[in-house]
Amino acid sequence: MIIFPLEWFPLNKPSAGDYFxxxxxxxxxxxLLKLIERSPKTLPRSVVYLSIITFVMGASIHLVGDSVNHRLIFSGYLVTEGQLFILFLLTVLAMLALALRRRRRGLLPDSNGRFLLLSFLLGLLLVGAWVGCLWHDGVLRRRYPGPIYVPEPWAFYTLRLARAAP
Structure with missing residues (x-):
């Protein structure tokens, strides 16, 4: 919602994030099917179908939950509880520790593993830059109190950019 104004996606219609x-x-x-087809080890068809169905159902449940949560927040019925940054940070640290441990054994991750690790590290770097840019913002500091300060982009947009627009 930083890029697209809220007026383009009213609360009774899907938001830009919903379309993504x-x-x-x-x-x-x-x-996923293409990746599984390229795998040197063939899996039973039932396992492939079951994993794809499970993945799609989980992603769909996430979509519905995220959409409902978004609507409840903007309608004023729900106050956001906590952030996912701690879970993200623990995941990055666990991935890095596992990669370093395997590297000492002489095992290097394949291209998919390197891509995943590097994309998570890049995400951590971008979050660090985001927090660094907004470190001294008093309004966001009051909105996100506590030892870990990671302001959400929609909060920055609604508190700063939306008020500055004519």
Whole structure:
């Protein structure tokens, strides 16, 4: 919602994030099937189908939950509880520790593993830059109190950019 104004996506219509979620739910199963087809080890068809169905159902449940949560927040019925940054940070640290431990054994991750690790590290770097830019923002500091300060982009948009627009 930083890029697209809220007026373009009213609360009774899907938001920009909802459309990206929908595209993800449609495109990702096909990509997973292609990756599984390229695997040197063949899996039973039932396992492939069950894993794809489970993935699609989980992604769809996430889409619905995220959409409902978004609507409840903007309608004023729900106050956001906590952030996912701690879970993200623990995941990055666990991935890095596992990669370093395996590297000492002489095992290097394949291209998919390197891509995943590097994309998570890049995400951590971008979050660090985001927090660094907003470190001295008093309004966001009051909104996100506590030892870990990671302001959400929509909060920055609604508190700062939306008020500055004519």
């Amino acid at each position: 979620h929908m595209a993800y739910n449609v495109i990702t199963p096909f990509l």
